[in-house]
Amino acid sequence: VYLRAWQDFDHHTLILTEAPEPGLAHIGWRVATREDALDLERKVEDAGLATRWIEGSEITGHGDALRFFTPGGLPFEVYWEVSPVDPPEEMRSLMPSHPSRRTHYGAAPRRVDHVTFAVDDVVLEQRFLTDVCGIRHNYYSQTGDERWGSWMSCNNLSHEIALIRGATNGHGMLHHVAYYADSVEDVLRCADLLVDHGYGLEWGPGKHGTSGATFLYFREPSGNRVEVWTGGLLIFAPDWKAIEWGGDVQPLGNSYWSTPMPDSFVEGTSLPRDLAVAP
C-alpha cells in the first residue's frame, strides 16, 4: 500500500508491505538531479561504503536510485525523478495546490515531516550525514560527554532526519516516522481519536524544547512508532551553528513541559529488513 498525506506532492511518502514481522526496507531521499546522485555515489564510496543501483519504475514511483548502508547500518536510497501524482476522481480537489482533496476524517496530517533512527553512535553517524551527505547539523542533545541525539536537515525544517542513541548492534533501526499536523488542535484530536478507539499513546501530547514543536507518539498496530507533530522553528540562517542542548536545559530540550518520557521511547522499533544484503 502506497500512502501519502493530503498535501504530500510526491507519489507516496510511505509504503507498507506485508511481512511476518515489522522491519524497515529502506528510506528514500530525493535529490534535485542525476548529477547530485552521482556526486553522492562518489562521496559514499570514498568513505569506504559499498553502493548499488536499482531500476526505477511506475511501481516504485520514482526513477533509478542509488542504494547504500550508512556507517550506522541504515538502508538509504537516493533518487531524483518522481512519478506524477494522479489521484482517483473522488480524491481530487478544485484547488490547484491540493494534490488531493483535504482529508476530512481521522487525524488527517498535511504532509510527511521527518524520520528518526536509533543508532549505536550518534556522533559518528551524524558526521557521515553532515560531512559526506551534506545534511546540516541543526541541534543536538548531550548529557556530559554523551550525545543523546542529533537533528539535521537540508532545508528550513528543524529536522528532516534525526538520530537517537540506542543499542542496535550495528544495525541502525527505525525509531519513528513523523507527519505534520496543521495545529496543536489537530495533534490533540489525533490523541483523542486513538484513545477513543482503544489505542494507547506512547508519549505526549507534549512539547520538545529543541524544536519548539508539539508532539504525540504512538505505535501503529504492527509496532512501528509514529509521531504527529506541529509548529516550532524553521531555520533560515546560511551560517547556522548546531545548538547544544546540554547541562541544565537538556531535559527541557527533550520535554519542555516535563511530560514524562516513558522508558520504551529509547527503543528503535524496526530493524532493517535485509540485514545481510550487500548494497
Add this chain to the structure above:
Amino acid sequence: VYLRAWQDFDHHTLILTEAPEPGLAHIGWRVATREDALDLERKVEDAGLATRWIEGSEITGHGDALRFFTPGGLPFEVYWEVSPVDPPEEMRSLMPSHPSRRTHYGAAPRRVDHVTFAVDDVVLEQRFLTDVCGIRHNYYSQTGDERWGSWMSCNNLSHEIALIRGATNGHGMLHHVAYYADSVEDVLRCADLLVDHGYGLEWGPGKHGTSGATFLYFREPSGNRVEVWTGGLLIFAPDWKAIEWGGDVQPLGNSYWSTPMPDSFVEGTSLPRDLAVAP
C-alpha cells in the same frame, strides 16, 4: 489584593492577603436572594452545624454574608449582593460585555471556573453539598468501593466545586483554584510562559476524560495549586444522573491521554486559616 479575570463580571474572584504561610480564609458563593441565604442557614443548622453572619462592605465587595464550616471542615461564605465592577480608566473596554479590557499579556484567562478541595471522606461531604446545599452531583471517580473524587455544580458547568480524597485530619484543605482559558492554545501558552520564567508545571498539559477539559496545574509562589483549563462538556439535562468513572475507565477519566499524574497531586495545598474559629 483583589483579583479578577478580564471577563469576570464580579467585583473580584480571588483575594490574596499577606500571611506567614499559605492558608485558606474562606470560599464565597453567591446566591440569588436574601431568602436563599436564609433558607440555606436553616438547612445548615438543621444538619447540626453552627453558622454566623458577617457584615458586608465596600471592602469585602459584597453585602452581608452567612458563614459556616462544612462537615469536612471547609470555611464557606454565602452572600447575594455584590459591589459593582468599576475598573480604572486604562482597563476599560469599549465593549459593553467586557467588564475590563481583554488582558493582552500573560496567560490571560477569561474567567474563574471552579474550586477543588481535599477532604477525608468524599462521599460524606458530597452528600452534604448535594442534599443540604442543593449542588447537583455530576460525576465521580471510584476505585472499587473507594470514592476518589466527586464533581458538582448548580449550573451548566461540569463542576463549580470538586472534592478529592486526601488525609486532612478533619480540616478540609484547598486543593486548587481553576481559571478558564479560551482555547487549548491559551493553556499551552500558559505552560510555555511558566517554563520560560523558570516555574515548574505540576501536571499537564493533559486532558481529563471526565469533563473532557484540557488542563494545566502549577503552584503559585507561595505553594497553592492553580489550574488553567478549557473546553469539555456542559450539562443541560434537568434529570442528570451522576456518571461513575470506575473500573477500566477510571484512569482515562483522570488522564485521558495517560499523562502521568505526579504523587504530589493528591495533596491539599492550604489548610483553613482559622481552624479554631467557631463560625
Add this chain to the structure above:
Amino acid sequence: VYLRAWQDFDHHTLILTEAPEPGLAHIGWRVATREDALDLERKVEDAGLATRWIEGSEITGHGDALRFFTPGGLPFEVYWEVSPVDPPEEMRSLMPSHPSRRTHYGAAPRRVDHVTFAVDDVVLEQRFLTDVCGIRHNYYSQTGDERWGSWMSCNNLSHEIALIRGATNGHGMLHHVAYYADSVEDVLRCADLLVDHGYGLEWGPGKHGTSGATFLYFREPSGNRVEVWTGGLLIFAPDWKAIEWGGDVQPLGNSYWSTPMPDSFVEGTSLPRDLAVAP
C-alpha cells in the same frame, strides 16, 4: 432522519423530514417536570394564545407535549420526558460521558447550541418569551429606536434562542440553527470542508462582539441556514441585566472584526410548515 451531535445527550436534536420545500415543523423545548409544562400552559393561555397537546411516543423521542404558536408566529413544543439514547454498537464510546463516540469525520460539532428566528417585532416577541415563558433577556442590538435583535437563555449560554428583525408577515421564520464546535480551529476546518466540496459560505468565519463567539454561517442544500460556532461568554449572574449594543458599538456587536455581513443574512430561511393549523 433523527440527528444529534456526538455529545448531545438527548435522543435527537434535529429532525429532517422530506417535503416539497423547506419549512419549519416545530421547535421543541424541554422543561424539567410535568408541572412546569402545565404552569406554562396556563401562562400562555392567560396571554390569549391557543394551546393543544400531542401524545409522545418512541418515534417522537419524548413524552406528551404542549404546542402553541408564539405571538410572532413560531411553532413551539414543550415536553419533559425524553427517550434514552441508545446508539448502535459501532457508535458507542468507552467513555461514560460520551453518549456516542466522538465523530471523526466532517465538521463534527460537539452539541446543539441555539436556534434563531426572524420575526416582525423583536421587542414584542422578546417580552412574551421573557415575561410569559421566563427566558432571561441577555443582550440586544439596537439602531436608534429600532430593535434589530435580542438574545435570550434560561441557562448559562449567551443564548439558547434569539430573534432577528425580518419581514415575516406575522409568520415567524427559522433564521438558523447553531451547533457548537470545540475550537475556532474546528470552525475554520468546517469552512474549509464546505469550500473544498463546492459549497459557499454565507457569512464568516467571523466573530460576534456581543457573545464573543466565533461564527460561520452557511445554507444546507435545501436552503436552511446553519451556524457552526464556538467560544464566547457564559452568564452566571443571578441579577443579569440585558446588555445594549447600540450606538457606536452596534456594528462591533454584530461583527467584531468587521467581516462584512451579506444582505441575504437578514432573511429568514423557512416558514412554519403548517401556517393554518390551529394549535
Add this chain to the structure above:
Amino acid sequence: VYLRAWQDFDHHTLILTEAPEPGLAHIGWRVATREDALDLERKVEDAGLATRWIEGSEITGHGDALRFFTPGGLPFEVYWEVSPVDPPEEMRSLMPSHPSRRTHYGAAPRRVDHVTFAVDDVVLEQRFLTDVCGIRHNYYSQTGDERWGSWMSCNNLSHEIALIRGATNGHGMLHHVAYYADSVEDVLRCADLLVDHGYGLEWGPGKHGTSGATFLYFREPSGNRVEVWTGGLLIFAPDWKAIEWGGDVQPLGNSYWSTPMPDSFVEGTSLPRDLAVAP
C-alpha cells in the same frame, strides 16, 4: 528603532525611522557569502541596472551591502554578514533556541515571514527576480491575460517576496510586511487586540487559497500595511512548477472563505523614500 520578533535570529527584521510621511528606505536580503553578492552584482549590471555599495557597521547590523533599484523601482539591498543578537538581560531566555525570551504580551508573532510590493508590471518584475536574482516562482494569480500577483521564494516558504499589480508610475511601492504567528488562535487574538484598542482591520481574518495560510491585514498608525499570518504550505520539490490560480479558482486563491477584499487592498502604502537617488 530596530525591531525583531521573539524568534527572529537576526539582529533586526524591521527598522523604523522618523520621517514626515510614510516611505520605504530599502529592503534587505541576506545571501550566504560575499561571492554570492558579487555574483549578483554582475548579473544585475548585465541586466542594465546601476548598483552601488554601502559600508556596513554596528549600527546597520550587517556588513557591506550591495544596493540597486529593480526594474519595477524597488530599493533592494544585499548583504551576507550580520551582527550577533545580544538582547538585554531581561529579554534573555534560558532556551538556547530562543534568541529572545518568548514575548508574553500583544500579538507576539514568532518571526518575520515575507514582504510584498505593488508594481506596475508583475510579469516583468517577477522575471527579473526569478531569472536574474534566482528567486523561484511559486504561484501566481491571473485574470484572463492579466497577472494580478506573483509569489516567490528561495526557500521552503510559500513566499518570501510577492508582487501585486498596482498603479505605481514606475516606483514600486511597499504593499505589506508579514510576520508569522504560531496559530490561527494567535492571528485571531491579534485581531481582537486591535479592535479592542480602537484600530480597524483592513482585511480578514481570512484565508488565502493559494498558500493555505490564515491572514489578517491592518495599517500601523503611519499607514503602512502589516500582515499577521500563519500556516499553509511549504514547498520542497526541487522541480516545482509555478501554480496558476486563474479562471474559476482565482477568487478562491485570493480569499478561500470569500471574506470580501476591500478596494483599498490593491493600494501600495509607501513609495521608496529616495526616488531620485541613483543607486
